[in-house]
Amino acid sequence: MSRRAGLLLTAYCLLASCYADRGVNALTILLGAVLAAGAAAPRGSSPCPPQGDATKPRLQELNEKKSRDQTPSDEDIDETVTIEALLEPGDDSLRWQDGAAVEMVGYVLEVRDGGATSANCHSSDPAEHDTIFEMSSDADVFDGAHRVFAVVTPGRRRIMSKAGEDWSTRTLRAQYLHRYVAVTGWLLFDFESANRASNTAGGAGPKITRATAWEIHPVTGLELAEEGGAEQVMRRSAAPDASSRGASRRTAR
Numbered sequence: 001m002s003r004r005a006g007l008l009l010t011a012y013c014l015l016a017s018c019y020a021d022r023g024v025n026a027l028t029i030l031l032g033a034v035l036a037a038g039a040a041a042p043r044g045s046s047p048c049p050p051q052g053d054a055t056k057p058r059l060q061e062l063n064e065k066k067s068r069d070q071t072p073s074d075e076d077i078d079e080t081v082t083i084e085a086l087l088e089p090g091d092d093s094l095r096w097q098d099g100a101a102v103e104m105v106g107y108v109l110e111v112r113d114g115g116a117t118s119a120n121c122h123s124s125d126p127a128e129h130d131t132i133f134e135m136s137s138d139a140d141v142f143d144g145a146h147r148v149f150a151v152v153t154p155g156r157r158r159i160m161s162k163a164g165e166d167w168s169t170r171t172l173r174a175q176y177l178h179r180y181v182a183v184t185g186w187l188l189f190d191f192e193s194a195n196r197a198s199n200t201a202g203g204a205g206p207k208i209t210r211a212t213a214w215e216i217h218p219v220t221g222l223e224l225a226e227e228g229g230a231e232q233v234m235r236r237s238a239a240p241d242a243s244s245r246g247a248s249r250r251t252a253r
Contacts, residue, residue, distance in 0.1 A: 048123065132149055197211060
């Protein structure tokens with residue numbers, strides 16, 4: 001119980017003893033105390049569950065995939081998934097495996113707050129919002145039809161905070177905006193975005209914000225990269241061993 005609720009209950013108990021000899025119904029006073037305690041309880045004190053506040057089973061399942069907290073190992077990485085491959089045109093709804101571990105290198109065009117969604121129980125707290133990276137294969141490509149999204153979740157932000165890393169939207173924007181970045185995480189087909197993706201919406205238009213509904217969600221690792229996505233496989237093969245690759249995926253300071 002919060003301190004405020006405790007004080008209110010104490011006040012009601014005093015009132016009950018004070019007015020008992022005046023015929024005031026003790027049950028009425030008790031009911032008032034319970035209602036006051038409930039009103040005093042802080043909003044949002046219960047954590048948002050993995051399925052969020054979605055009511056439809058399909059959306060609940062999607063939110064659960066978004067909230068996974070495992071970190072992929074180097075052996076898990078599907079090296080066929082690059083930003084160039086994700087940008088290939090055509091209906092790609094069945095092109096990739098949902099839940100595959102991936103690492104891609106791309107240019108960060110935008111880093112923004114994802115806002116209130118069913119995945120975060122429509123929280124108004126920015127700390128509970130996703131951080132969305134909008135990425136392209138090259139610094140010269142700006143249009144929405146050639147963007148791939150990568151998403152940092154509140155859960156991963158908390159994990160990184162325990163490790164001493166600040167993954168707030170403000171900090172990530174300051175570190176990675178308009179730079180080439182290597183992003184590691186889990187591949188997810190966000191069917192809610194399919195009608196805004198050129199590969200599944202059937203072409204360009206004012207409503208198109210991305211090339212594909214496939215995205216890295218959640219992101220589990222970020223690293224500044226010197227080269228573009230075309231050098232991705234070469235950089236991996238040049239790493240001497242798995243342990244050094246894993247260490248290189250920590251957030252750049």
